[in-house]
Amino acid sequence: MSKDWNPRTKLVHAGTRRSQYGEVAEAIYLTQGFVYETAEQAEARFIEIGEDEFIYARYGNPTVRMFEERIAAVEGAEDAFATASGMAAVNGALVSMLKAGDHVVASRALFGSCLYILEEILTRYGVEVTFVDGTDLDQWRAAVREDTKAVFLETVSNPTLEVIDLKSVSEIAHAKGALVVVDNVFATPVFSRAFENGADVVVYSATKHIDGQGRCLGGVVLGTKEFIRGTLEPYLKHTGGSLSPFNAWVMLKGMETLELRCRAQAESALAVAQALEGHAKVKTVLYPFLDSHPQCHIARAQMEKGGTVVSIEVEGGQEGAFRFLNALEIFTISNNLGDAKSLVTHPATTTHQRLPEDQKKALGISPGLVRISLGIESTADLIADLEKALEAI
Numbered sequence: 001m002s003k004d005w006n007p008r009t010k011l012v013h014a015g016t017r018r019s020q021y022g023e024v025a026e027a028i029y030l031t032q033g034f035v036y037e038t039a040e041q042a043e044a045r046f047i048e049i050g051e052d053e054f055i056y057a058r059y060g061n062p063t064v065r066m067f068e069e070r071i072a073a074v075e076g077a078e079d080a081f082a083t084a085s086g087m088a089a090v091n092g093a094l095v096s097m098l099k100a101g102d103h104v105v106a107s108r109a110l111f112g113s114c115l116y117i118l119e120e121i122l123t124r125y126g127v128e129v130t131f132v133d134g135t136d137l138d139q140w141r142a143a144v145r146e147d148t149k150a151v152f153l154e155t156v157s158n159p160t161l162e163v164i165d166l167k168s169v170s171e172i173a174h175a176k177g178a179l180v181v182v183d184n185v186f187a188t189p190v191f192s193r194a195f196e197n198g199a200d201v202v203v204y205s206a207t208k209h210i211d212g213q214g215r216c217l218g219g220v221v222l223g224t225k226e227f228i229r230g231t232l233e234p235y236l237k238h239t240g241g242s243l244s245p246f247n248a249w250v251m252l253k254g255m256e257t258l259e260l261r262c263r264a265q266a267e268s269a270l271a272v273a274q275a276l277e278g279h280a281k282v283k284t285v286l287y288p289f290l291d292s293h294p295q296c297h298i299a300r301a302q303m304e305k306g307g308t309v310v311s312i313e314v315e316g317g318q319e320g321a322f323r324f325l326n327a328l329e330i331f332t333i334s335n336n337l338g339d340a341k342s343l344v345t346h347p348a349t350t351t352h353q354r355l356p357e358d359q360k361k362a363l364g365i366s367p368g369l370v371r372i373s374l375g376i377e378s379t380a381d382l383i384a385d386l387e388k389a390l391e392a393i
């Protein structure tokens, strides 16, 4: 593989390991174990494992390794470790580097399960966590201390699509020696290379755009070789969060079309955001590349496109939102995102149902808020479907 290849080429070819049969499609090595020719070879492999050597699928597997090398090449990271889900990746990245007494600063607008890890799990083991409004740099400056080990944030938040100034937060964190851990799902590996803006560790739920066709759970953590192999791998390989070879193969095939899908989806997202802004039944449209978005300048500086999700607040609160959701024909009601199929979610009653009312309010998760994940269908059909369903309110 050439380092000069564009991401679109790397997404198709990087990391490919051909067997002696010369297969075109990547092989699925659906095996948990590996055999050794001699007892001496087994002994040697347990002392030091070579580039093309494997011991046990929880530690590594050739199909999984292809996926890790491909995503690392696209992201420009030294190495990657694939995990069973996005949450195994988030948990692994944080728990593997932290110990009792450490301090973490996190943006408050987080995916529910990420919030659970920071608020419930880490604190149970003696890690102190301070939450900030991620868009307010003064709050980051006030919260990051000499003993802060890591900062954690979603570059674009779910479901209100706030955009965090990654470069500035990284500068604040690095000045105190803290690592910057970024959940980059909403920005996608196609539109945002978080390492260029200062991230030290980048996490993806591969369940979203990387699979992109609603089939498998998966995740990945990217970073330096030292972090991935020295800090993260020992934790993950002994605690069982590794990716299955079959799911890694699905992710590899997903990556081949990742850039084409994300571009088509982002184009539809922008068109939908523009079409719905000012609509009589729509109070607010949230999309990072709209001029009306409070962080649109930051979004344009750190992302090539605005992403594949649009959130809107419709008239009529929850009743209005439900009428709208139930009237859609192409969009289906589901809590996934990044899929080839267009999906809609009502965060207040599903993904964010368990948040207390005051937190919902603080995060902008109002009863009328609907999250729209654009798929790869015709943009015109999607806009027509949304406009027709809005009339049901």
Ligand SMILES: *Cc1c(COP(=O)(O)O)cnc(C)c1O
Pocket: 085, 086, 087, 088, 090, 111, 113, 114, 154, 158, 183, 185, 186, 205, 206, 207, 208, 217, 218, 219
């Ligand atoms: C979906 C998601 C996750 C969790 O990923 P899973 O694959 O469902 O475990 C984490 N962070 C963000 C931002 C997500 O959208």
